[in-house]
Amino acid sequence: MASHIVGYPRMGPKRELKFALESFWDGKSSAEDLQKVAADLRSSIWKQMADAGTKYIPSNTFAYYDQVLDTTAMLGAVPPRYGWNGGEIGFDTYFSMARGNASVPAMEMTKWFDTNYHFIVPELGPDVNFSYASHKAVSEYKEAKALGVDTVPVLVGPVSYLLLSKPAKGVEKNFSLLSLLEKILPIYKEVICELKAAGASWIQFDEPSIVLDLDSHKLKAFTDAYSELESSLSGLNVLIETYFADVPAEAYKTLTALKGVTAFGFDLVRGTKTLELIKAEFPKGKYLFAGVVDGRNIWANDLAASLSTLHALEGIVGKDKLVVSTSCSLLHTAVDLVNETKLDNEIKSWLAFAAQKVVEVNALAKALAGHKDDAFFSDNAAAQASRKCSPRVTNESVQKAAAALKGSDHRRATNVSARLDAQQKKLNLPILPTTTIGSFPQTIELRRVRREYKAKKISEDEYVKAIKEEINKVVKLQEELDIDVLVHGEPERNDMVEYFGEQLSGFAFTVNGWVQSYGSRCVKPPIIYGDVSRPNPMTVFWSSAAQSMTARPMKGMLTGPVTILNWSFVRNDQPRHETCYQIALSIKDEVEDLEKAGINVIQIDEAALREGLPLRKSEQAFYLDWAVHSFRITNCGVVDTTQIHTHMCYSNFNDIIHSIIDMDADVITIENSRSDEKLLSVFREGVKYGAGIGPGVYDIHSPRIPSTEEIADRINKMLAVLETNILWVNPDCGLKTRKYTEVKPALKNMVAAAKLLRTQLASAK
Numbered sequence: 089m090a091s092h093i094v095g096y097p098r099m100g101p102k103r104e105l106k107f108a109l110e111s112f113w114d115g116k117s118s119a120e121d122l123q124k125v126a127a128d129l130r131s132s133i134w135k136q137m138a139d140a141g142t143k144y145i146p147s148n149t150f151a152y153y154d155q156v157l158d159t160t161a162m163l164g165a166v167p168p169r170y171g172w173n174g175g176e177i178g179f180d181t182y183f184s185m186a187r188g189n190a191s192v193p194a195m196e197m198t199k200w201f202d203t204n205y206h207f208i209v210p211e212l213g214p215d216v217n218f219s220y221a222s223h224k225a226v227s228e229y230k231e232a233k234a235l236g237v238d239t240v241p242v243l244v245g246p247v248s249y250l251l252l253s254k255p256a257k258g259v260e261k262n263f264s265l266l267s268l269l270e271k272i273l274p275i276y277k278e279v280i281c282e283l284k285a286a287g288a289s290w291i292q293f294d295e296p297s298i299v300l301d302l303d304s305h306k307l308k309a310f311t312d313a314y315s316e317l318e319s320s321l322s323g324l325n326v327l328i329e330t331y332f333a334d335v336p337a338e339a340y341k342t343l344t345a346l347k348g349v350t351a352f353g354f355d356l357v358r359g360t361k362t363l364e365l366i367k368a369e370f371p372k373g374k375y376l377f378a379g380v381v382d383g384r385n386i387w388a389n390d391l392a393a394s395l396s397t398l399h400a401l402e403g404i405v406g407k408d409k410l411v412v413s414t415s416c417s418l419l420h421t422a423v424d425l426v427n428e429t430k431l432d433n434e435i436k437s438w439l440a441f442a443a444q445k446v447v448e449v450n451a452l453a454k455a456l457a458g459h460k461d462d463a464f465f466s467d468n469a470a471a472q473a474s475r476k477c478s479p480r481v482t483n484e485s486v487q488k489a490a491a492a493l494k495g496s497d498h499r500r501a502t503n504v505s506a507r508l509d510a511q512q513k514k515l516n517l518p519i520l521p522t523t524t525i526g527s528f529p530q531t532i533e534l535r536r537v538r539r540e541y542k543a544k545k546i547s548e549d550e551y552v553k554a555i556k557e558e559i560n561k562v563v564k565l566q567e568e569l570d571i572d573v574l575v576h577g578e579p580e581r582n583d584m585v586e587y588f589g590e591q592l593s594g595f596a597f598t599v600n601g602w603v604q605s606y607g608s609r610c611v612k613p614p615i616i617y618g619d620v621s622r623p624n625p626m627t628v629f630w631s632s633a634a635q636s637m638t639a640r641p642m643k644g645m646l647t648g649p650v651t652i653l654n655w656s657f658v659r660n661d662q663p664r665h666e667t668c669y670q671i672a673l674s675i676k677d678e679v680e681d682l683e684k685a686g687i688n689v690i691q692i693d694e695a696a697l698r699e700g701l702p703l704r705k706s707e708q709a710f711y712l713d714w715a716v717h718s719f720r721i722t723n724c725g726v727v728d729t730t731q732i733h734t735h736m737c738y739s740n741f742n743d744i745i746h747s748i749i750d751m752d753a754d755v756i757t758i759e760n761s762r763s764d765e766k767l768l769s770v771f772r773e774g775v776k777y778g779a780g781i782g783p784g785v786y787d788i789h790s791p792r793i794p795s796t797e798e799i800a801d802r803i804n805k806m807l808a809v810l811e812t813n814i815l816w817v818n819p820d821c822g823l824k825t826r827k828y829t830e831v832k833p834a835l836k837n838m839v840a841a842a843k844l845l846r847t848q849l850a851s852a853k
Contacts, residue, residue: 153183164177310349412449441601695736
C-alpha cells in the first residue's frame with residue numbers, strides 16, 4: 089500500500105528560509121547563499137519523507153515566495169512595469185513582482201482560498217506574451233533525483249491558475265481569463281516534455297478551484313485543458329489533486345472523466361460529502377489518493393477511524409489503487425513537534441505537526457498492507473481517549489454563558505449615524521482624519537527586550553520601563569507627524585493573535601510552531617484545546633499608559649473573535665461557531681474594561697473575517713451570520729460616544745460588503761491600495777455605506793514610499809464614491825514589518841495628502 093504527501097512546509101523547522109530571504113533582501117547575503125539554504129532544506133525534506141517510507145514525494149512545492157508566483161514565472165507572465173526583457177526569470181524580477189521595488193508597486197496579494205496563506209495574483213490580458221521563463225519544476229526534480237529520491241513534480245493546474253488570476257490594469261473587467269488557456273497550454277507541454285525527458289514517471293496538477301461553485305463553462309475548461317494535454321502526458325501517470333472542500337457532484341463527474349488522468353486526490357477531512365460520491369461511483373482502474381490525514385490542523389489523526397474509512401475505500405477502488413495521503417499540503421501546519429520542548433505532555437500527546445503527519449500517513453499505508461504497528465496505534469488510541477475525557481477541555485460556566493447568547497442579535501441601541509454625531513462632539517476630529525492600523529516597526533532592540541523578559545534575563549520593572557519608552561517614542565512620532573487618532577504601536581506584542589491567546593484560558597502555545605503566511609512572514613498560531621475565558625484584563629494597562637502620554641485620542645487595540653479563531657489551530661471536537669462565541673464574550677469583557685479606563689476609541693481587528701468564508705456558497709450565509717454576530721457581541725455594551733473601529737485586509741471583500749455593513753462598526757479601515765482599489769468598485773455600483781471608512785491609501789507590504797501626490801490621487805478616487813464626512817485616511821495594514829526609514833516618510837506624505845485635500849475641499853465650498 090502506497091503513501092503520498094501533497095506538499096510540505098518550506099520555511100524550515102527553525103525558519104531557516106525566512107532568515108535567508110530577509111538577509112538577501114537586506115543585501116547582507118548573496119543569491120548563492122539563499123539558494124544554498126533552500127537546497128539544504130529541500131534535501132532534508134525529501135530525505136525525511138523517503139526515510140518514513142513515502143512512495144509519492146512531491147517536488148517543486150518549494151517556493152521562494154509562493155507557488156502561484158512560481159507559475160507566473162514559469163509562464164513568463166511578467167507585467168510590463170517590471171522591465172523584464174525575456175530569458176530565465178531571476179530573483180530581481182521575481183521579488184519585484186512579490187514585494188515591489190523603489191520605482192514600481194508589487195502585484196496584488198490575496199488569501200489562498202480560505203487559509204491564512206497568501207499568493208501573488210497574476211495580472212493577465214489578451215496581450216500577454218507567454219513564454220517558458222522558469223525551469224524550476226524540472227531543475228528541482230533533477231536535484232531530488234541526483235540525491236536518489238524520485239519525486240512527483242507538482243504544478244499549479246492550468247485552469248486553477250487562470251481562475252485565480254485577474255484582468256491586468258486597462259483590460260476589460262469582463263475579459264475571459266479562461267480564453268488564455270490555449271496560450272498557456274503550450275508552455276505546460278514544454279514543461280511536461282522536459283520532465284519526461286528527465287525521467288519523471290508521475291506528475292501532480294493541483295486544481296483546487298474545482299471545489300468552488302463553478303458554472304458549466306468553467307467546468308468545460310478542465311475537460312478542454314486536459315484533452316489538449318493528453319498526448320503530451322502520454323507515458324506519465326497523472327494525478328489531479330483537489331483540496332479544502334467537497335467536490336460538487338457536477339465537478340466530480342467532470343473531474344473523473346478527464347482524459348489522460350491516472351489518479352484523483354481528494355480532501356476527505358473537509359470534503360466528507362466527496363466520500364459519498366466516491367462510494368457511489370469511481371472510475372475503474374484509476375488510483376484514489378485518499379486525503380485522510382488533516383493537512384490544515386495539528387491534531388493527531390484518529391488512526392482507527394481513518395483505517396476504517398480506508399478499508400471501505402479499498403473495497404471500492406481495489407487494494408492496489410488506493411494511496412494514503414494528506415488532505416492538502418502540510419504547508420498550513422507547523423513543522424515538527426520534536427522541537428516543542430515546553431509544551432505540556434498531555435496536550436503534546438494530542439498533536440501531530442507536519443513531520444508527525446508524514447509518519448501517520450505511512451503508518452496507515454503499512455496497516456492497510458497488513459503491517460500494522462500495534463504499539464503506534466495503541467498509543468494513538470490512548471491519546472484520543474485522553475483528549476475526550478480531560479477535565480481541562482471543558483469549563484461549564486463558559487459553556488452556559490455562550491449558550492445564553494441565543495435569542496439576541498446583540499446590536500447597539502442607537503444607529504450608526506447618531507453614534508458618529510455623538511463621537512464627533514467628543515473627539516472633535518477634522519474631516520479626513522488620519523490614523524494608522526495599530527503596529528509600528530518591530531526593531532531588533534524591541535525584540536531583544538521581549539526575548540530577554542521571556543527568558544527571565546530582565547525583571548518585570550525593566551521590561552515595563554523599556555516598553556513604555558517605546559510607546560512614548562511612537563506617540564511622540566505620531567504627534568510630530570500630526571496624525572489625528574494615535575496607536576501605541578503594540579511593542580509588547582510579537583503577534584496579534586498569540587498575544588491574546590497567551591492571556592486567555594483554553595489556549596496552548598508552541599516555541600517553534602511557525603507557519604508561513606506569505607513571503608518570509610511566519611506566524612505562530614495558538615492552539616485552542618478547550619473552553620475559552622478571560623481570567624484578567626489583557627490590554628488595559630498598556631492602553632491607559634499610552635493615553636496618558638497624549639491629549640489626542642489613543643486607540644485601544646484588540647483582535648476580534650473571528651480573527652483569533654481563524655488564525656489559531658482550533659479544537660475539532662465542537663463546532664467552530666461555539667468556540668467563536670466563547671472568544672467573543674472574552675473580548676467583550678476587555679472592551680468594557682477599556683471603556684471604563686477612559687479609552688474612547690477601540691479597534692477590534694477582524695482581519696480574517698473574509699478568510700474563514702466557506703468555499704461553497706450554500707455554507708456561506710450560516711458562517712457570515714455567526715461571524716458577524718460574534719463581532720457585535722464584543723461591543724454591544726459600550727456607550728454611544730465610544731467609537732468602535734475594525735480592520736480587514738488582503739481578501740476580496742466586495743462579495744461580503746453587506747455583511748461588513750451588518751457588523752455595525754463605527755469605522756472600518758480596510759485594505760485597498762494593493763488590490764488596485766478594487767474595493768471602491770462596490771461603492772461605484774451603488775452600495776451605500778453610512779459608517780466611517782478608511783480604504784488603505786498605500787501598501788505597507790512593499791518597501792516603496794508613495795509620494796504625497798500619489799496618496800492625494802487615491803483619496804480623490806475615494807471621494808468620488810464616498811461622502812467626505814465618513815472618509816478616513818490610513819495605510820492598508822499595520823506597520824510592524826517595515827523599517828522606520830520607510831514608515832516616517834510614508835506617513836509624512838500620507839498626512840500631507842490629507843491636509844492638501846482638506847484645504848482644497850475648504851476652498852471649494
